[in-house]
Amino acid sequence: MTDYNNPARVRVAPSPTGHMHLATARTALYDYLLAKKTGGKFILRVEDTDIKRTVPGSEQEIMDGLRWLGLDYDEGPDIGGPFGPYRQTERRDIYQQHAKILVDKGRAYPCFCTPDRLEKMRQEQQNRKETYHYDGTCRRLSPDEAARRVANGEKHVIRFKMPQEGSTTAHDLLRGDIVIENKNIDDYVILKSDGLPTYHLAAMVDDHLMQITHVLRGSEWLSTFPLHVNVVRAFGWDEPEWVHLSLFLKPSGKGKLSKRxxxxxxxxxxxxxxxxxxxxxxxxxxxxxxxxxxxxxxxxxxxxxxxxxxxxxxxxxxxxxxxxxxxxxxxxxxxxxxxxxxxPELAARIKPFFIKAGYSVKDDMLIKIVPLIRERLITLDDCVSFAGFFFEDVVEPNPDDLIAKGLDAKQSAAIARKAYEILSALPDLTHQVAEPPMRAYVEQSGLSANQVFGILRVATTGQKVSPPLFESMEIIGKEKSLERLKKAIEMLEKM
RNA sequence: GCCCCCAUCGUCUAGGGGCCCAGGACGAAGCCCUCUCAAGGCUUAAACUGGAGUUCGAAUCUCCAUGGGGGCACCA
Incomplete structure (x- = not known):
């Protein structure tokens, strides 16, 4: 059982390498919920240590995305906080110091192997159908020699020295203890030759320094989880609570959801x-x-x-x-x-969509439209196809749509003329005023409401599917409604 | 291939040994309401991966198999 009485410090730590993803949003949500539930803090940390993959604008997109979702963070790169900086490239010295601590403790070592040599080795191992693993060449170097070569300025990385015996037990709140043989964990690079850390160092150092209490992350990290636990323990730090979240799969369920x-x-x-x-x-x-x-x-x-x-x-x-x-x-x-x-809230939210579609929106009309379309919207964007005609001067119905079901053009024209007659005699076209006489007409004509109202709908709104007819005509107004109806009659008469 | 994780309706899930011939939601089908389209109401179909244990009793515990997923970088 998790203790929800102590304030949690939780962080979402995306890398700015592309568009912000659903999975990042969900991790952030759970982080946020845990923080708010416990009266703790929700932190944004940008993990931008892979300079080559960093995409300009991506960090901004993450911040915008979190704010759009309403997941405002308490500490982050743009707002600062007591544990900053919150951008890993600005914490380079911190990681180098910590890498050195590990080297001094004998828990990490410099490695001078070139990428070329590593790549060749990888190929050979692959040919032998072996899992890639670092062969430990530099692990075997004496500390003195390693130190000398480093002092000489030889290019190198720092690798974490995994214990080669025994096993590691890592505890996850959702999955319990995860036990893995240490020999299955490689001596991972923790500090790259460009002086920047890899995730394995950076995240562990930052989570500790930023006093993160709960680490929520995707289960793609499960395989390096024991490594991370070893790194934290090598420093002698307390571990946070670990939670590896389930992955999002493609809609088909086949494979991890990807940007593609x-x-x-x-x-x-x-x-x-x-x-x-x-x-x-x-x-x-x-x-x-x-x-x-x-x-x-x-x-x-x-x-x-x-x-x-x-x-x-x-x-x-x-x-x-x-x-x-x-x-x-x-x-x-x-x-x-x-x-x-x-x-009013819905009105404010759909307004930009009308504008984007090219309509000039009248606010007084907009607020009246909202109740008519609310339960018809799946997305805000749907408002355009449902209610765009309200902001149109003229509508252009498809002539065929004006013909009522089971009737021909001539009959439909006659109905339209009768409707015009009834409606034009009315003082106004509020739905309370307009609907009863039209209902009465339907009644005595022997036609169905569907037929009569259908003609009127297409005539006044220009579309076969619309919000309720009389409520719509009320908003369109008597003058414009009749104008549209008249035009429809002319169209029908020409058919 | 090696290592790890997971396993209930098509999908997301509830379920913590008897309350389960398995509950909810989405989706699907049907009916009702109805001026179109929705919304809403009601109803139906639809699942414990398999096999061995443990137990008086297993969807629930254990093991194995199978299936699915993830990882195997000087990426995160």
């Missing part, structure tokens, strides 16, 4: 990148609820706000098995949370 999958998803209006989510019309509440439940089992009432998630979150309810992502479920949560938004 976004290219496929985008064709269907989905994405695995947070920045796309926003543009596609997904809202943070929906995305959060969706990713929260992949890897976290809640018995019932699975529609939750961030606040509710904080209340209900528990590490013990996290699941260890990989989860295939399911965009249909994202639709569901997005639609559900859209329906939960108050009118």
């Amino acid at each position: 999958d976004s290219e496929i998803a985008i064709k269907d209006g989905y994405s695995v990148f947070i920045k796309d989510m926003r543009d596609l019309g997904f809202i943070p509440e929906g995305v959060l609820n969706w990713i929260a439940l992949m890897g976290w089992g809640v018995p019932e009432d699975d529609v939750m706000s961030l606040e509710e998630m904080i209340k209900r979150f528990s590490i013990d309810n996290l699941t260890a098995s990989p989860a295939a992502i399911n965009f249909a479920k994202l639709d569901h949560f997005n639609g559900t949370h859209i329906r939960l938004l108050p009118d």
